[in-house]
Amino acid sequence: MTVLARERDSEGGATSSTGSTLLDTVLRFRALGLLVVLAALVAVTAAVNPRFLSGSSIRDILLAASITLLLATGMTVVVLTRGIDLSVGSVLGLSAFCTAWLLSENPGVSIPVAMLVGLGIGAVCGLFNGSVVHFGRVPPLVATLGTLYVFRGVVYFVAGGSRINASDMPAGFLDFGSARVLGVPYLILISLVVLALVAVFLSRYRAGRDMYALGSSPEAAELAGIPAGRRKLTAYVLCGALAGLGGVLYAARYGTVDASAGYAMELDIVAAVVVGGVAIFGGSGSVLGAALGAFLLTVISNALPVLNIDQFWQRAIVGALIVGAIAVDRLVALRVAESLRKKGSHVG
Amino acid sequence: MSVEAGRQGRDGLHLSRFATWDVAIIVVTVVFLIFAVTSVQHFGTSQNATFLVLELAPILLLALPMTLIIVTGEIDLSVASTVGLTSSAMGVMWNSGVPLETIMPLCVVIGAVLGAVNGFFVTALGLPSLAVTIGTLALYRGLAFVLLGDTAVADFPRSHSSWTIGTIGETPIPNVLVPMIVLAGLFAAVLHAMPVGRAIFASGSNRVAAAFAGIPVAKLKFWLYVTSGAVAGLVGVFWTLRFSSARADNAHGLELTVVAAVLLGGVSIFGGKGTLPGVLAGVVLLSSLQNALRLANVSSEALTVVTGSLLIISVLAPNILGRVRGVLRRRLRRTHVPAPNP
């Protein structure tokens, strides 16, 4: 029942059932709520310091958000299937270091090739995660907690104590990290294009909708003939590949890459996804919500220094946001279920 | 519902599988210790044994309540952050002149309160413990930094900090081993010899049946989180005194090691299965392996990979073993067997 309602909902056809319209309203309300919080935060920060809304400041926020956005998009797909990928920070580090190293050794490599290499490295890591989860039947939390260590260990092996500096990389690649079209940075454009593609995939394609079904009820999905293994593998490969692409963007933007790139990033990504309204037990949520969550977190971390708030608060705020968001979601869900039951009894 | 039913259906298989894993891990641990003593230089010295015990003490203490929580099917990823926050709090209180004898029990109470917050969200609101404790992992660590910020409080009395690293008389037995054994015994008794223990197993293996049997599952879980917090508070005190340094980043990342050790010890991440002796073996194996690798001059990169791989293998191996056994059994019987579950 919920599967059907959600599937219909994700098709955008809010025409038939009452459950669908209600869910729609709730999801919109949630996105709206995030937007309001975001707007309020920007307004307050800008009131304290008008430069927060200057062109260069907005550009900085967009640049910073682009990487979080990319990883949150991949994470959303995995979380929708009732999984989680805690290894994204390590995957990003591995891809960032490898592509930076590749570029420093072969300055002739073009940017698209570098991006493909990053995507490939990430996809391989994702495939490993997916295989351990699906074939090994290891719970995603445990599997990716393990690969968080393993992949980071591999980065340490590859990088040793070396650091690749901006001066080692071709200027064209670094320019790409800060260049813009019509004032909009390239990096955020890439992230937005990826976001749009994944959003379309999730809502218009069978494989995408299967992700929701898998997360809503694995048993029902299996009975309905959904190839759970292939879908799960797809989700983890996608998540890994996007983390890999994020690594390339990281290298381009920051110019300095060592073994610690992306360290402890997984927390921020999980936070963005959860705050964006994606249910941690799968089956519900959207990449757009996750994108809003990513923006909110980026704006917070950029606003704190401007507001002169002790930056020690940042982590505490991230934690409080995670707990707060899932608590609010739960309470809203309970309300919805209750009103659904009432409506149902009226109709019936 | 169907998951629960499926799990119950496989109970018999699970039990024997994990019982074997327990014994296996204990045997592996013993074999490894013998191997390390005989072939890793400096491993077998009494001083190294002391170091080893001091090193694994916080992991072992945190693993005790973690085992109980994971057996109920939940998880607590915030334990290391709780250690950090109580350590920070300890530093702040010490700086403001509170006597140590008041601080130490207060820290345990603070830990219990932090655990109660986790327990509230998990049981009263019914939120997934994974998400809640990832959130409080960040929250508690953040608050630890807010409390103590950039400073480290280090002027704790030498008598106290030297007790934590000292040994009993002239023997190489560390002082901390005594409370460790007492607590491990207590938790083992609770889990394996008391009605509460059976309730813990029941709520982990079949929540619905447990509720029907009149077990107050929510209350039970709530108090387990409180216990976990209290023990983390105790570890915060131990950590602070052992390094005579109260810092916000104390025990950073330790939750992963604790979870790894518990799972390595044969506790099922799905709940309902596991034994405390297995967990103790898991803790000892993990710590002594790292100790031995360090003594053999293996780089810290390799240690990172070993910890991660062990975590995965500890779940993967029993799964594969179980499947192999299932295949064998099917071949042996060639009679009707229930279809394997996803």
Next chain:
Amino acid sequence: MSIGRSLQRIPVHPAAPAAIGLALALALSACGGTTQDSQDDTDSGSDDSDAVADPDADYESGLSLAMLPKSVNNPYFETSSEAAAEVVDELGGDYEYTGPSDATASSQVSYINTVSQQGTDVILLSANDPNALCSSLEQARAAGTVVVTFDSDVDADCRDAFVSQVDDDAVGETLIEMAAEQIGGSGTVAILSATANATNQNAWIDVIEEQIETNPDYADIELAGVAYGDDEDEKSFQETQGLLQANPDLDAIISPTTVGIAAAARYLSSSDQQGEVALTGLGTPNQMREYVEDGTVTEFALWDPGELGELAVYTGAAIASNIITGAEGETFTAGDLGEYTVGEDGVVTLGPPARFNAENIDDYDF
């Protein structure tokens, strides 16, 4: 078998496990009152007073030395280690470079224990915490190991000597002096530091603050604030951005950490404020070369981490060979580096920091 039914008759007290917690609390509260003010313990004191130095002795060969950096995978310590390994080779000893991959005190303790178990003659240590390592260092020294800290010190009672890159006053004074020169002696200055716990950076920042308050040359300089980039590239980058937004009229940023200054330079070089906001601090020539060439940075400073590693080896070997004991006033010759004198509290100072600018940066490669 039904677990449910067999449990039905059992009275369960869900709070039973929590009783353990209460028992813990009670067990910990004993009578008495030990507070911060009532400390009676005296320092264990230095135990090398009975040793007599022989300034004419030669460096012993066959010594085993282990270098423990704050964390491995750090290019700065890598440079120290390479230079140190060469010196150890010349002295005919064994050399080991080992340590944790995360820069925390507790994981460093494990490595101290390990090398002291291995019977290493000399430990060269850059400490992650001034106090947390003391007990394990004392145990190592009790077993006959010489402990020399470099780069970042521990409590003076827990080690034989400290090889300081420069003294804190000189670093702080150099930093503020460079900043003042670049902004013409007046304006607003902000600091981008490493982690908030970092011993060195905090000592230097103290000196900078003191100089701004007391030195009449800097009367027109105002300190806008301190930001912490945690020695992470990304964080430092964002904090630079935050500093510029929070203080629109900022004239200079001082970043006393190699990671911070590189990230800040990278930010400035691609921002509108390039050349308007001065940037100085401590950085490595290889990392900063690009930004000196494109005009983002005029001048910065650092010591040579390689020389620091070399001096640490000579100091440790000198103590192990009984050439010095670590007492004030003793002298020893550190190969090509020349003669050094042990200062107060067993501190050996490498020398004033070198300043790098467009004219001399190409003479350095580290």
